[in-house]
Amino acid sequence: MIGQLLDGRYRIVNSLAAGGFGQTFIAEDIKQFNKPCVVKQFKPSFSDPEALKVARRLFEAEAQLLNRLGDHDQIPHLLAYFEINQEFFLVQDFIEGHSLEREITVGKKLSEAYAIALLQSILEPLSFIHSQNVIHRDIKPANLIRRKQDGKVVLIDFGAVKELAVTQVNAQGQTRVGTIIGTPGYMANEQGRGKPKLSSDIYATGILVIQALTGKLPPMGYNGSDELYEDPQTAEIIWRQDANVSPELAAILDRMICFDFRSRYPSALEVKAALQALTSPIATTASPTLNLQKTDLQGSAIAATVVSGSLNQGNRPMISPAMPPKTHWAKWLFRACQRFIGVSLLIVGLPFAVYGLAEGLNEDADPGDRSDALIAFAVVGIPFTGGGSYMLWRLNRKVRKEKFDSDWLRQTFYQTLNETNGEITVLRFAQTTRLSGQEAQKYLEARVKEFNGITRRSPNGETLYSFKL
Known part of the structure; x- marks a missing residue:
């Protein structure tokens, strides 16, 4: 046909x-x-x-x-x-x-x-x-x-x-x-x-x-x-x-x-x-009326798609973004202990690592002292410094990820396309956002800076935002 x-x-x-x-x-x-x-x-x-x-x-x-x-x-x-x-x-x-x-x-x-x-x-x-x-x-x-x-x-x-x-x-x-x-x-x-x-x-x-x-x-x-x-x-x-x-x-x-x-x-x-x-903690009676327009992100370098338009004030009141959920006291205490242990390991291990490395590389030092310094570097310096750094890095990454999910899920104006190895890629805005166009623009710019965000174009011409947590 x-x-x-x-x-x-x-x-x-x-x-x-x-x-x-x-x-x-x-x-x-x-x-x-x-x-x-x-x-x-x-x-x-x-x-x-x-x-x-x-x-x-x-x-x-x-x-x-x-x-x-x-x-x-x-x-x-x-x-x-x-x-x-x-x-x-x-x-x-x-x-x-x-x-x-x-x-x-x-x-x-x-x-x-x-x-x-x-x-x-x-x-x-x-x-x-x-x-x-x-x-x-x-x-x-x-x-x-x-x-x-x-x-x-x-x-x-x-x-x-x-x-x-x-x-x-x-x-x-x-x-x-x-x-x-x-x-x-x-x-x-x-x-x-x-x-x-x-x-x-x-x-x-x-x-x-x-x-x-x-x-x-x-x-x-x-x-x-x-x-x-x-x-x-x-x-x-x-x-x-x-x-x-x-x-x-x-x-x-x-x-x-x-x-x-x-x-x-x-x-x-x-x-x-x-x-x-x-x-939503507040029941809504109508969906927002949205228009999509192109605007500039970070000095108009890359065109971004943001939401602008009215929220149909006759049917629905303007709703401010929901407050983030409170962290349970036990979870807060556990993470405080993790931070304390991580910092303690760094405080103990860092002097041994610095001393051991400096003394071990000093050719003028006594051979016995150099040997002891290298042992201290290998047994205490590296494990304690590395363990403390890794613990703090993992904890910080997890906290940032939870904050990212909490913030963005509360605003509900994005669609996740991919999430691998700590990098999240999102596309545009969902139509259920409670933010006005100006608020959404400010919020996105703040998140781009906070979460090391970058923007890029997909092969289809869509604007993608990637965040490395």
Whole structure:
């Protein structure tokens, strides 16, 4: 179909994907200055005229539904729908960005801050479609696009439309679905039996977030080491041992992926409320209205993406950043003891190290004194000085890491892309920040200086911030 003109305006440019339900293409709208768009082709599994008449009615109903859902900023807008030679076509906005398959990979454990920001972003469109009593049915990394423009997650590829391609219609006009819609591993038990519910989307979302935290695939039945473990007795997913996550977030995720749908959150609205209670001491009633603009960071050397805009004062009060959590007295005492031991080792070992090295290298000294000095240098100077220095270095690095996580998680305006060997790389700002544009700029500049930050451009042209702790 490459090069073919559909409906007199959509020229097929390239094929994106193909499957049992049909094909997806990138096209150009020649009546909109060759604006890129996505064309989805669905081929019904029947050719009976009466069956096609019923399928056509269902297709129009689903197109109207998609048009209504497209009013949300994180759902592609429906541009057109039409039928050609008993095949159905949908035309939607083209979302420039990348799927979450690029971010969530096997063996890569992402941080809790990333998981919270991801879950918050997914819940925005999911809450909207659940408020319309619509089930997505196929939530997975491939169907979530990180939009390049603002970093928000866009929800694509609704399963309701796929269902048309496998709908069977009898002579009486009665319909039934011949194939279960969904992806193994992300599909809840009731959905696998052909009875999906709103909470089926909650299950898939929970599995996806746990996949990000653990670096493991959903359970597929192969019992591989790169898969999450499923309890053979209860069919519950056992995952906490593979992730570094707080008990509060783990409890939310555990409820999201319960085997029995009656134990899960009924819809995304309830998950969103639970997550807000976890991340914010003050309940909020509306999301901030944000605009993204380019500004200069550190003397306008490198363009940085920062948040600016209003917080919709009519619906929501300005909220100052939350105070950092207090350190428990036992933890404070333990670290004070560590510091005392480290400093003591340095005080004891440093004179021996200096004396031993100076005397040992002094060729005019008595051979016996030189020998004793070198022994003192090797037995006391090096171990005590090295041990004390290493203890203080490790403690300082751990404290800085905790402060980094605490500060940035409280502000929740970033997405962690990578965290290896003490270096953390973050991208842009999440859309849930409570800071104004000016406050966010000041905060970022302070963190860049405090945590030895640098900025650089990714191959995709995105601004990345790396911090060596």
